[in-house]
Amino acid sequence: MKWEGQRQSDNVEDRRGDGGGGGGMGLPVRAFGGRGLSLGTVAIALIAGWIFGINPLTVLGLLSGGGAPSAYEAPATPAQRPPADDRSAAFVSTVLADTEDVWGAVFKASGKTYEQPTLVLFRNGTDTACGRGEAAAGPFYCPGDHKVYIDLGFFDTLRGRLGAPGDFAQAYVIAHEVGHHVQNLMGVTDRVDRQRGRVSEAQMNALSVRVELQADCLAGVWAHHSQQSKGWLEKGDLEEALNAATQIGDDTLQRNAGRRVVPESFTHGSSEQRMSWLKRGMASGDINQCNTFARS
Template sequence: MRWEGNRQSDNVEDRRGEGGGMGGGGGFGFGGRSIGIGTIVIALIGGWIFGINPLTIIGMLSGGGGAPAVQQQQGPAKAPPASDKGASFVSTVLASTEDAWNQVFRENNAQYRAPRLVLFRGYTPTACGTGQSAMGPFYCPGDQKVYLDMDFFDTLERQLGAPGEFARAYVVAHEVGHHVQNLMGLTDKVDAMRGRVSQSQQNALSVRLELQADCFAGIWANKSNQAKNWLENGDIESAMNAAAKIGDDALQKKSQGYVVPDSFTHGSSAQRQRWFMQGYKTGSIQACDTFNAQSL
């Protein structure tokens, strides 16, 4: 991926010198309910892999109404140092998502509002609750920010077997895809169904939300490559490998030896690959309508 020398986004906030360590007893509480380690593990698996906010998952599993709001940090946001190559990489990818989605929204007679990307270590306050490194990357609709501890990229490569810069770019683009869904009102519609449908139905809605974010990541790949011609041989294969490694079926087989489709929250490996490629091949937001698709 030939990313160096391209524009970097100004919408990057560096909190990496401000966090570190657990505080306040190291527990979660939602609506007066304490959250057990089993719930946290499920949430981390669901949110760890490019998914919806793990804090939302915890709220769903605990029977609460989602994560509580917390007071946001005050003072001006600090930009990452220019000498930080990893930060320069994600800043460049974020800039490319801004360009791509500005184009798509203009083509659909709408205006795009870009999210901020927050780099942190340890933990950090968000409008969705306290974000922790162990949760992996996530998007918070409450403050329209993507949160990322870049140590996750090492996990992606070493523990999940998904190396490559384009696999890392896919992480960022997927989370920005959730921001696009939020701007379109889709996130609120899915959240509104919580408590009104069964758990398996809620899981099915979550799968469609996640697969659409994968499709939106494919649109970004299409548009950014048209503009920059920066993809190299093996980049798309890198994304396909990442999708294969983090499909619900692959994760369940690895962790428990069998698959429970009704418990899927992100989609199978094949589904994640299919929808990313749908977005990449078409570059069309209309082609990413997972909610009305008869077959995923």
């Protein structure tokens, strides 16, 4: 992926030097609505003990019931920019900038204005409008503050532990979380969250799968337009993203954790589903092709 020398986003906040996110509320990050939308939450929980040496129930607590925290205090220190010589930060800043360009154009074409999210780099843990975010949960998006959160150590996990190396695999992770931001702007997040408490746990899991698969498709839409405008993908890049989608499918993660595959427990979709919807977005470049709620 020929990303060097491209525009970098100004919407990147570096909290890696704040001592792990400060004191804060110590609340777990939540899913949907006021809760964080993560690329890996439940699936990552299944292998948390294997990778991080922590109790999976700790991570599963990220999806426990309840609404958004009643109060949120923004970090007391001013937002910091990443160091100019930080190659990893430069990479995510470049990918974020391109998502801004692509989604800005897509929204403009439909007569709307795209609100750019902020990407927060943190280490170990940090406070968010959705509660306490922990690196063990993987990258996540918080609808409450319109921010994407990522501990760059996740890329080491993606490459070394999950078997998904490559720049474009990492770009897919960022684009997926930005996809959750697009969903939030479209009202999808709120509509799904309103179903919580009205439907069964199994039905809520099924809705969660559709949310995650749509974010995969939206990541594919970004990749389509990004390649058309920049032509920065090289041989094997698309395969890297598809491999990443496969490696983080619920069934693959459960199987790799030595557990029985339980489709009813899926919250992000199977490997085949994730790869299929990512490919759909890549092939079409059409946001209207990403209605996972109307398709099987």
